[in-house]
Amino acid sequence: MLSAVFLSGAASVSAQQASTVLLSAEDSDPNRLGWMQGFPPAPERVIGQPDSNYFSFPKMRWTVCHFRELLPTKQVSRGLGAPVPFSYALDDAINDVTFTPIDGSEPMTWQASLNENYTDGLLILHQGQVVYETYSGCLDEAGKHGAMSVTKSMTGLLGEILVAEGALDEQALVGDILPELADSAFGSATVKQLLEMTTGLAYSEDYSDPNAEIWAYNAAASPLPKPDDYTGPRTYYEYLATVEPEGEHGQVFGYKTINTDALGWVIARTAGESVTSLLSSRIWQRMGAEQDGYFTVDSIGTPFAGGGLSAGLRDMARIGQLVLNEGVMNGERLFPAAAVERIRQGGDRQAFAAAGYRYLPGGSYRGMWWSLHNEHGAFAARGVHGQTIYIDPTAEMVIVRFASHPVAGNAANDPTSLPAYQAVAEYLMEQSATP
Amino acid sequence: MLSAVFLSGAASVSAQQASTVLLSAEDSDPNRLGWMQGFPPAPERVIGQPDSNYFSFPKMRWTVCHFRELLPTKQVSRGLGAPVPFSYALDDAINDVTFTPIDGSEPMTWQASLNENYTDGLLILHQGQVVYETYSGCLDEAGKHGAMSVTKSMTGLLGEILVAEGALDEQALVGDILPELADSAFGSATVKQLLEMTTGLAYSEDYSDPNAEIWAYNAAASPLPKPDDYTGPRTYYEYLATVEPEGEHGQVFGYKTINTDALGWVIARTAGESVTSLLSSRIWQRMGAEQDGYFTVDSIGTPFAGGGLSAGLRDMARIGQLVLNEGVMNGERLFPAAAVERIRQGGDRQAFAAAGYRYLPGGSYRGMWWSLHNEHGAFAARGVHGQTIYIDPTAEMVIVRFASHPVAGNAANDPTSLPAYQAVAEYLMEQSATP
Numbered sequence: 001m002l003s004a005v006f007l008s009g010a011a012s013v014s015a016q017q018a019s020t021v022l023l024s025a026e027d028s029d030p031n032r033l034g035w036m037q038g039f040p041p042a043p044e045r046v047i048g049q050p051d052s053n054y055f056s057f058p059k060m061r062w063t064v065c066h067f068r069e070l071l072p073t074k075q076v077s078r079g080l081g082a083p084v085p086f087s088y089a090l091d092d093a094i095n096d097v098t099f100t101p102i103d104g105s106e107p108m109t110w111q112a113s114l115n116e117n118y119t120d121g122l123l124i125l126h127q128g129q130v131v132y133e134t135y136s137g138c139l140d141e142a143g144k145h146g147a148m149s150v151t152k153s154m155t156g157l158l159g160e161i162l163v164a165e166g167a168l169d170e171q172a173l174v175g176d177i178l179p180e181l182a183d184s185a186f187g188s189a190t191v192k193q194l195l196e197m198t199t200g201l202a203y204s205e206d207y208s209d210p211n212a213e214i215w216a217y218n219a220a221a222s223p224l225p226k227p228d229d230y231t232g233p234r235t236y237y238e239y240l241a242t243v244e245p246e247g248e249h250g251q252v253f254g255y256k257t258i259n260t261d262a263l264g265w266v267i268a269r270t271a272g273e274s275v276t277s278l279l280s281s282r283i284w285q286r287m288g289a290e291q292d293g294y295f296t297v298d299s300i301g302t303p304f305a306g307g308g309l310s311a312g313l314r315d316m317a318r319i320g321q322l323v324l325n326e327g328v329m330n331g332e333r334l335f336p337a338a339a340v341e342r343i344r345q346g347g348d349r350q351a352f353a354a355a356g357y358r359y360l361p362g363g364s365y366r367g368m369w370w371s372l373h374n375e376h377g378a379f380a381a382r383g384v385h386g387q388t389i390y391i392d393p394t395a396e397m398v399i400v401r402f403a404s405h406p407v408a409g410n411a412a413n414d415p416t417s418l419p420a421y422q423a424v425a426e427y428l429m430e431q432s433a434t435p
Numbered sequence: 436m437l438s439a440v441f442l443s444g445a446a447s448v449s450a451q452q453a454s455t456v457l458l459s460a461e462d463s464d465p466n467r468l469g470w471m472q473g474f475p476p477a478p479e480r481v482i483g484q485p486d487s488n489y490f491s492f493p494k495m496r497w498t499v500c501h502f503r504e505l506l507p508t509k510q511v512s513r514g515l516g517a518p519v520p521f522s523y524a525l526d527d528a529i530n531d532v533t534f535t536p537i538d539g540s541e542p543m544t545w546q547a548s549l550n551e552n553y554t555d556g557l558l559i560l561h562q563g564q565v566v567y568e569t570y571s572g573c574l575d576e577a578g579k580h581g582a583m584s585v586t587k588s589m590t591g592l593l594g595e596i597l598v599a600e601g602a603l604d605e606q607a608l609v610g611d612i613l614p615e616l617a618d619s620a621f622g623s624a625t626v627k628q629l630l631e632m633t634t635g636l637a638y639s640e641d642y643s644d645p646n647a648e649i650w651a652y653n654a655a656a657s658p659l660p661k662p663d664d665y666t667g668p669r670t671y672y673e674y675l676a677t678v679e680p681e682g683e684h685g686q687v688f689g690y691k692t693i694n695t696d697a698l699g700w701v702i703a704r705t706a707g708e709s710v711t712s713l714l715s716s717r718i719w720q721r722m723g724a725e726q727d728g729y730f731t732v733d734s735i736g737t738p739f740a741g742g743g744l745s746a747g748l749r750d751m752a753r754i755g756q757l758v759l760n761e762g763v764m765n766g767e768r769l770f771p772a773a774a775v776e777r778i779r780q781g782g783d784r785q786a787f788a789a790a791g792y793r794y795l796p797g798g799s800y801r802g803m804w805w806s807l808h809n810e811h812g813a814f815a816a817r818g819v820h821g822q823t824i825y826i827d828p829t830a831e832m833v834i835v836r837f838a839s840h841p842v843a844g845n846a847a848n849d850p851t852s853l854p855a856y857q858a859v860a861e862y863l864m865e866q867s868a869t870p
Contacts (some may be wrong), residue, residue, distance in 0.1 A: 255757035
């Protein structure tokens with residue numbers, strides 16, 4: 001089965017492998033490598049079905065812009081109206097901003113960091129205006145890119161909106177909202193524990209372990225026909241009902257995608273709409289989006305709430321600005337400010353510390369967003385290959401990045417990303433302080 | 436395999452079966468039947484993968500609006516600009532226009548014809564203004580619907596554009612343009628013969644014959660994994676290369692979808708762009724479209740040029756108006772008028788007569804459009820379940836219809852469609868003649 005793609009890049013390069021030589025961003029550029037060019041493409045340049053390797057590096061650098069060509073998907077409609085364009089105040093000098101990578105000694109320029117992180121698209125908003133925008137690899141301004149776990153923050157935002165509006169009680173037990181999950185590990189967890197990923201679940205995402213639960217999850221999640229002898233769960237819902245408890249709820253942060261899938265189900269049951277539909281009606285149709293987004297789905301059309309979103313870079317920037325603005329976009333309030341206030345406030349820092357994220361010391365997780373708890377109060381949505389929506393309220397800055405870093409894990413790109421974002425934030429604050 | 440869906444509805448109801456009692460449009464309404472409602476839907480209300488029956492009636496009435504949730508697809512981008520809305524001059528009195536069905540004696544109202552034909556959406560443009568618009572079943576104004584063989588007319592229009600612009604020689608042999616097809620039946624056919632479907636091909640679309648070539652085509656076309664013991668062609672391209680000759684080219688009209696797939700390949704090789712990409716760059720991005728469209732694809736991402744398009748109703752109306760205007764839309768010329776002139780002129784009427792279309796006497800086929808050669812010079816794109824773009828140049832009228840008639844074949848709906856279109860055309864001409 002080829003369902004590794006649904007998650008965080010099982011077929012990608014591990015950090016250990018990455019210490020060997022990898023193709024650079026330039027050398028792995030999908031246009032340069034010629035994937036899927038020609039009619040038909042040369043056989044060795046085809047990325048298609050069935051192909052269990054379509055999410056392996058360097059093919060993955062093409063695939064991240066083309067999930068819908070490989071898998072069934074569900075639309076996040078932007079509606080039918082006119083998009084609301086951004087205003088622009090481009091500043092090329094950002095390319096020359098320098099920073100020192102974490103664990104490094106040599107300074108690096110912002111521009112050099114783009115290829116270092118296999119950036120496919122990056123846009124910076126400052127005080128609501130676009131000050132920087134670039135595209136590379138498989139992406140252009142009219143393209144869409146896999147957001148991977150940035151999707152979780154969209155699902156989490158919807159959850160926090162429902163909580164802030166009183167439609168969803170964060171202290172309610174998941175098993176009371178979803179009787180189907182009453183006997184699973186989720187049954188005794190609260191909605192708040194889902195939103196903070198402090199559930200106690202017997203679930204491993206260790207791809208190097210053939211007995212890890214991730215593989216059963218993958219098989220259940222695939223929308224493609226199952227093998228004839230397959231007897232396991234056939235949908236996200238069926239899989240979630242099989243999850244066993246491990247440890248206590250509410251003690252330790254454990255980054256497990258299935259929390260978001262369970263939250264997606266809670267949202268659908270509560271709102272009477274799927275995550276795709278609610279994301280469209282509450283946000284996408286009302287923020288002036290340029291493009292529809294879409295989610296991959298399972299065999300019964302359930303959107304992959306934990307990682308299935310693909311969207312345009314500018315529309316991800318609109319989401320970032322909407323969140324920075326605490327729910328206001330183009331002069332209209334789309335949801336209560338409290339939804340974002342809760343996210344900004346962050347989650348349980350002790351529970352988070354126990355998980356040992358080296359590059360996020362003092363951080364926390366709430367509403368499926370990562371809080372840095374740095375001096376600027378920055379918080380972020382983060383995807384496994386370097387995708388991000390990074391929001392710095394102090395600098396009034398939003399950075400959105402799509403990337404296809406060969407290493408599946410932000411530890412590979414954080415050292416040249418987080419200090420770069422901070423450096424640009426400081427640069428922009430200086431600029432606006434100068435009359 | 437579930438590839439019947441790619442074609443004209445193998446799993447749907449035959450005309451013979453239809454003489455027995457069928458659910459009415461109202462009783463088969465997908466909302467009323469509750470397909471895919473709830474989280475999860477009740478097991479007996481799921482339409483998903485793998486399900487070889489998703490294109491059977493009445494499930495099909497849901498599926499026509501949801502192909503992308505079941506299959507990989509490729510986008511026809513509308514670009515990023517603002518849509519150009521239609522102007523409206525709605526006229527409810529159209530509902531009361533009456534006509535006499537072909538072969539019938541009792542008059543019928545326009546309004547009654549809508550359910551009679553399982554209409555999911557219908558829009559009438561008169562002199563460029565919307566005079567009538569209605570949605571039903573699975574469709575609404577922001578939805579998309581399978582165009583089925585209306586797709587052929589999009590591919591054909593692109594072909595005629597390339598011919599009119601001199602990029603494609605209609606007398607060229609397909610085998611010279613596509614050496615891969617030189618040894619197939621297509622090799623010795625001209626581009627013009629493709630465009631008029633007068634090729635001599637050993638190819639049967641008779642779904643009741645288990646040895647009909649349609650089944651091998653279906654299997655090749657499916658983007659889903661092939662059975663382990665499958666040894667046949669795996670893509671549209673590979674299938675086309677296997678087609679054997681039967682009879683002479685240029686003698687008889689034979690409605691065979693594979694002509695359009697071959698034309699799609701000719702277009703891709705000639706333009707250096709896939710049909711999806713060319714349709715976007717030449718038409719969709721320039722006509723003020725509201726929504727993206729999309730095509731289903733095969734296992735290597737080849738768009739199904741013969742039937743894979745899904746789109747919004749209003750965008751199909753924009754195509755109709757663009758064709759009525761012979762290439763001009765919103766004051767801009769998108770392609771040479773000659774492309775439409777060729778289509779309007781029609782094809783070889785003798786070759787067409789030999790095919791025996793009872794409800795299209797005196798008709799012809801050119802550029803993958805059907806010419807009625809009636810007094811109004813009407814011509815149309817036509818899909819198997821009643822989809823149409825019907826253009827009446829004399830009445831300055833465009834009718835677009837999405838439908839999900841249970842019977843796979845226009846002979847089932849033509850008797851209550853073609854005279855209804857003519858009656859509305861006459862009504863609109865009277866209206867505009869009255870000062």
